[in-house]
Amino acid sequence: MISDVFCKIINGELPAERVFEDDDYLVVKDINPVAPVHWLIMPKKHFEKLDDFGKKDVELLGGALRLADKLAHERGLLKGYRLIINEGEDGGKLVPHLHIHLLGGKRLGQKIVQD
Numbered sequence: 838m839i840s841d842v843f844c845k846i847i848n849g850e851l852p853a854e855r856v857f858e859d860d861d862y863l864v865v866k867d868i869n870p871v872a873p874v875h876w877l878i879m880p881k882k883h884f885e886k887l888d889d890f891g892k893k894d895v896e897l898l899g900g901a902l903r904l905a906d907k908l909a910h911e912r913g914l915l916k917g918y919r920l921i922i923n924e925g926e927d928g929g930k931l932v933p934h935l936h937i938h939l940l941g942g943k944r945l946g947q948k949i950v951q952d
Protein backbone atom coordinates (compact mmCIF):
# COMPACT_ATOMS: atom_id res chain seq x y z
CA MET A 838 0.00 0.00 0.00
CA ILE A 839 1.30 3.48 -0.83
CA SER A 840 0.22 6.73 0.79
CA ASP A 841 -2.98 8.49 -0.26
CA VAL A 842 -1.65 10.28 -3.31
CA PHE A 843 -5.21 10.86 -4.49
CA CYS A 844 -6.01 13.25 -1.63
CA LYS A 845 -2.87 15.15 -2.64
CA ILE A 846 -4.04 15.28 -6.27
CA ILE A 847 -7.51 16.41 -5.14
CA ASN A 848 -5.93 19.15 -3.01
CA GLY A 849 -3.68 20.26 -5.85
CA GLU A 850 -0.48 19.22 -4.05
CA LEU A 851 0.38 16.71 -6.80
CA PRO A 852 -0.19 17.00 -10.55
CA ALA A 853 -2.40 14.67 -12.57
CA GLU A 854 -4.09 14.64 -15.95
CA ARG A 855 -7.62 15.64 -15.04
CA VAL A 856 -10.44 14.23 -17.16
CA PHE A 857 -13.33 15.66 -15.15
CA GLU A 858 -13.90 17.52 -11.90
CA ASP A 859 -16.85 18.86 -9.97
CA ASP A 860 -17.59 19.49 -6.28
CA ASP A 861 -17.92 15.79 -5.46
CA TYR A 862 -15.70 13.87 -7.87
CA LEU A 863 -12.35 13.92 -9.59
CA VAL A 864 -11.49 11.77 -12.60
CA VAL A 865 -7.84 11.46 -13.64
CA LYS A 866 -5.89 9.42 -16.15
CA ASP A 867 -4.07 6.50 -14.55
CA ILE A 868 -0.33 7.18 -14.51
CA ASN A 869 0.31 3.59 -15.61
CA PRO A 870 -2.48 2.78 -18.09
CA VAL A 871 -3.32 -0.83 -18.94
CA ALA A 872 -5.77 0.07 -21.73
CA PRO A 873 -6.03 2.92 -24.27
CA VAL A 874 -8.50 4.57 -21.89
CA HIS A 875 -7.72 4.10 -18.20
CA TRP A 876 -9.31 6.60 -15.85
CA LEU A 877 -9.66 6.65 -12.08
CA ILE A 878 -12.98 7.95 -10.78
CA MET A 879 -12.81 9.03 -7.15
CA PRO A 880 -15.08 10.79 -4.70
CA LYS A 881 -13.27 13.81 -3.29
CA LYS A 882 -14.48 12.88 0.17
CA HIS A 883 -11.92 10.54 1.67
CA PHE A 884 -13.01 6.92 2.02
CA GLU A 885 -10.26 4.40 2.38
CA LYS A 886 -12.41 1.42 1.50
CA LEU A 887 -15.95 0.37 0.66
CA ASP A 888 -16.56 -0.60 4.27
CA ASP A 889 -16.23 3.08 5.21
CA PHE A 890 -19.34 4.01 3.23
CA GLY A 891 -22.30 4.59 5.49
CA LYS A 892 -25.92 4.59 4.30
CA LYS A 893 -25.79 8.35 3.79
CA ASP A 894 -22.83 7.94 1.43
CA VAL A 895 -24.42 5.36 -0.83
CA GLU A 896 -25.67 8.11 -3.11
CA LEU A 897 -22.09 9.30 -3.60
CA LEU A 898 -21.00 5.83 -4.64
CA GLY A 899 -23.94 5.45 -7.00
CA GLY A 900 -23.15 8.87 -8.40
CA ALA A 901 -19.63 7.70 -9.24
CA LEU A 902 -21.08 4.86 -11.32
CA ARG A 903 -23.47 7.22 -13.11
CA LEU A 904 -20.59 9.62 -13.77
CA ALA A 905 -18.48 6.78 -15.19
CA ASP A 906 -21.22 5.86 -17.63
CA LYS A 907 -21.88 9.48 -18.61
CA LEU A 908 -18.19 10.22 -19.26
CA ALA A 909 -17.73 6.98 -21.17
CA HIS A 910 -20.54 7.91 -23.54
CA GLU A 911 -19.48 11.54 -23.85
CA ARG A 912 -15.88 10.56 -24.62
CA GLY A 913 -16.81 8.07 -27.29
CA LEU A 914 -16.60 4.69 -25.55
CA LEU A 915 -19.75 3.68 -27.37
CA LYS A 916 -18.89 -0.01 -27.58
CA GLY A 917 -18.46 -0.43 -23.85
CA TYR A 918 -15.98 -0.26 -21.02
CA ARG A 919 -15.10 -2.04 -17.78
CA LEU A 920 -15.22 -0.78 -14.18
CA ILE A 921 -13.02 -2.29 -11.48
CA ILE A 922 -12.57 -1.62 -7.76
CA ASN A 923 -9.54 -3.24 -6.13
CA GLU A 924 -10.21 -3.82 -2.46
CA GLY A 925 -7.78 -4.95 0.24
CA GLU A 926 -4.53 -6.81 0.00
CA ASP A 927 -5.78 -9.74 -2.07
CA GLY A 928 -7.61 -7.32 -4.35
CA GLY A 929 -4.31 -5.58 -5.07
CA LYS A 930 -5.34 -2.20 -3.71
CA LEU A 931 -2.40 0.20 -3.76
CA VAL A 932 -3.82 3.63 -3.00
CA PRO A 933 -5.97 3.92 0.15
CA HIS A 934 -8.55 6.30 -1.31
CA LEU A 935 -11.59 4.70 -2.86
CA HIS A 936 -11.47 4.84 -6.65
CA ILE A 937 -13.01 3.06 -9.60
CA HIS A 938 -10.89 2.10 -12.59
CA LEU A 939 -12.58 2.71 -15.94
CA LEU A 940 -10.95 0.75 -18.76
CA GLY A 941 -11.82 0.91 -22.42
CA GLY A 942 -10.82 1.95 -25.89
CA LYS A 943 -10.28 -1.60 -27.12
CA ARG A 944 -11.94 -5.00 -26.91
CA LEU A 945 -10.93 -6.13 -23.41
CA GLY A 946 -10.18 -9.79 -22.82
CA GLN A 947 -12.56 -12.01 -20.88
CA LYS A 948 -9.84 -12.70 -18.36
CA ILE A 949 -9.82 -10.21 -15.53
CA VAL A 950 -7.65 -12.30 -13.24
CA GLN A 951 -3.98 -12.85 -13.99
CA ASP A 952 -1.54 -14.93 -11.93
Ligand code: AMP
Nearest residue numbers: 842853866867868869923929930931932
Ligand atom coordinates in the same frame (compact mmCIF):
# COMPACT_ATOMS: atom_id res chain seq x y z
P1 AMP B 1 -5.31 0.32 -7.00
O1 AMP B 1 -5.15 0.99 -5.67
O2 AMP B 1 -4.71 -1.06 -7.05
O3 AMP B 1 -6.72 0.29 -7.47
O4 AMP B 1 -4.48 1.11 -8.09
C1 AMP B 1 -4.08 2.43 -7.96
C2 AMP B 1 -3.85 2.99 -9.33
O5 AMP B 1 -3.45 4.32 -9.19
C3 AMP B 1 -2.76 2.28 -10.15
O6 AMP B 1 -3.34 1.83 -11.39
C4 AMP B 1 -1.70 3.35 -10.38
O7 AMP B 1 -1.11 3.26 -11.66
C5 AMP B 1 -2.49 4.63 -10.19
N1 AMP B 1 -1.72 5.76 -9.71
C6 AMP B 1 -0.84 5.80 -8.69
N2 AMP B 1 -0.35 7.04 -8.52
C7 AMP B 1 -0.95 7.81 -9.45
C8 AMP B 1 -0.85 9.19 -9.81
N3 AMP B 1 -0.04 10.03 -9.14
N4 AMP B 1 -1.61 9.65 -10.83
C9 AMP B 1 -2.42 8.81 -11.52
N5 AMP B 1 -2.56 7.50 -11.23
C10 AMP B 1 -1.82 7.00 -10.22
